[in-house]
Amino acid sequence: LPCAAYLTMPALLKKNACDSGTLWLYFYYFMLTAVLFCFLDYFLSSIGASSLRIIETPYGNFLAGYFSLWHPLEDGSAYYRFYACFPEPGTLAMFLLPAIAYAYYTKKYVGLIVFVTALYFTDSLGGKIGVAMLVLLILFVFTNQRRIPMVITFFILIIASSIIVIKSFGK
Secondary structure (H helix, E strand, O other): OHHHHHHHHHHHHHOOOOOHHHHHHHHHHHHHHHHHHHHHHHHHHHOOOOOOEEEEEOOEEEEEOOOOEEOEOOOOOEOOOOOOOOOOHHHHHHHHHHHHHHHHHOOOHHHHHHHHHHHHHHOOHHHHHHHHHHHHHHHHHHHHHHOOOHHHHHHHHHHHHHHHHHHHHOO
């Protein structure tokens, strides 16, 4: 069903059957609500206020709270990465990237802080690469508006990418 919705979206937008701004706003609020509830779930389970139960899914066994999933380790404890309600932290990271871009461009800074924090806790390499690409896109748009030479943009990108790679592989 989600694939069918994705595939029909360009046709619906072309026929003006739906408003893309409204769709982005709904997506933003869905992601913000899901991440905030899952942060609450992680907090409650970390202080012992809620217990985790084992559930079986097509993606494997997970520990589940009220709103979120954890990958169980062999000793029965929960894996440290932030899954939220997605079956894999990388999947969450890929959904967070467009939400981060939307929050940045619409100046929804509270949502931006929530999404960047969630992306950090996913500890996803794909998410880190996606952030580097998003920074490149934002810098490209910024330099075209301000007439800053592209050399400066690429220099900043190289420094930012180097910091991300050093922090990722320096563990």
